[in-house]
Amino acid sequence: MxxxxxxxxxxxIPDSTLTQLTAQLELPVQGIAxxxxxxxxxxxxxxxxTLHENDNLVIIKAAxxx
Amino acid sequence: xxxxxxxxxxxxxxxxxxxxxxxxxxxMEQSILAxxxxxxxxAMKRIDMxxxxxxxxxxxxxxxxxxxxxxxxxxxxxxxxxAAQLAREAFGTNWLKLEIHPxxxxxxxxSIETLKATEELVKLGFVVLPYCQADPVxxxxxxxxxxxxxxxxxxxxxxxxxxxxxxxxxIIIEQAGIPVVVDAGIGAPSHAAExxxxxxxxxxxxxxxxxxxxPVEMARAFKxxxxxxxxxxxxxxxxxxxxxxxxxxxxxxxxxxx
Numbered sequence: 001m002x003x004x005x006x007x008x009x010x011x012x013i014p015d016s017t018l019t020q021l022t023a024q025l026e027l028p029v030q031g032i033a034x035x036x037x038x039x040x041x042x043x044x045x046x047x048x049x050t051l052h053e054n055d056n057l058v059i060i061k062a063a064x065x066x
Numbered sequence: 067x068x069x070x071x072x073x074x075x076x077x078x079x080x081x082x083x084x085x086x087x088x089x090x091x092x093x094m095e096q097s098i099l100a101x102x103x104x105x106x107x108x109a110m111k112r113i114d115m116x117x118x119x120x121x122x123x124x125x126x127x128x129x130x131x132x133x134x135x136x137x138x139x140x141x142x143x144x145x146x147x148x149a150a151q152l153a154r155e156a157f158g159t160n161w162l163k164l165e166i167h168p169x170x171x172x173x174x175x176x177s178i179e180t181l182k183a184t185e186e187l188v189k190l191g192f193v194v195l196p197y198c199q200a201d202p203v204x205x206x207x208x209x210x211x212x213x214x215x216x217x218x219x220x221x222x223x224x225x226x227x228x229x230x231x232x233x234x235x236x237i238i239i240e241q242a243g244i245p246v247v248v249d250a251g252i253g254a255p256s257h258a259a260e261x262x263x264x265x266x267x268x269x270x271x272x273x274x275x276x277x278x279x280x281p282v283e284m285a286r287a288f289k290x291x292x293x294x295x296x297x298x299x300x301x302x303x304x305x306x307x308x309x310x311x312x313x314x315x316x317x318x319x320x321x322x323x324x
Contacts, residue, residue, distance in 0.1 A: 031157070
């Protein structure tokens with residue numbers, strides 16, 4: 001199945017969880033936050049949060065700013 | 067110097083630093099350390115899947131430093147609440163610099179959305195430090211809504227124009243029951259000292275340090291100016307005359323004449 005991550009298409013195994021996605025994309029565990037379809041998903045829920053076809057993900061990290 | 071207390075946390079430094087516009091993370095880190103700051107802002111961006119390496123966070127994480135994530139980039143209260151939730155999750159802090167400035171030309175804060183977002187975020191348990199107009203009525207409303215500080219602007223972001231809003235900052239400081247942090251526009255150490263002499267609780271500086279010829283030295287200069295201004299405020303400044311008629315500071319008894 002395909003999901004959108006920061007406007008880029010990512011191919012995942014069906015029913016992947018957010019934890020699996022972070023592993024597949026080699027994302028750091030700390031210092032990031034993930035929203036699925038405009039809803040923030042706390043990291044305590046990543047393990048059991050399953051993704052669906054065409055889910056729209058935003059993954060953010062720190063940036064310099066005032 | 068009196069300690070600054072915000073939401074129960076004590077700060078020895080009254081200089082807050084932004085992390086934008088530095089030439090490198092290394093210069094940013096050295097400037098942060100040289101400034102003695104204990105509060106540093108951080109923005110958010112989408113992870114670039116092709117470059118996951120750049121990590122500015124490790125340059126600002128320090129036991130004495132409170133991270134202050136900002137909501138830069140949001141256009142209204144709803145987006146601000148969403149950004150705040152992402153920030154709390156990513157950085158593990160409920161402190162938030164709320165900034166809603168939808169117009170990119172002047173980057174002036176939207177007062178209505180800022181107040182709305184403050185009310186909402188306080189209910190959600192955030193420590194809210196709103197960047198706002200130097201509007202005394204708005205600042206009281208933000209205080210009533212539960213803001214931890216107010217952060218009125220001296221001049222538009224990045225302009226280095228100093229305290230263009232000085233008279234209104236004075237009213238805000240006089241009325242405030244919470245710390246007043248002068249944010250935006252502070253372009254020289256003298257501006258920081260001026261804000262502190264007025265009785266501001268702290269100043270937030272970014273551009274003036276980041277774009278200086280030598281940012282680390284400029285950070286030291288701002289540290290000294292902020293401390294000097296605060297000391298002067300606590301010591302109590304002498305009254306300014308309303309005309310130019312001199313008041314002698316030496317005895318006028320003519321000791322040379324007979």
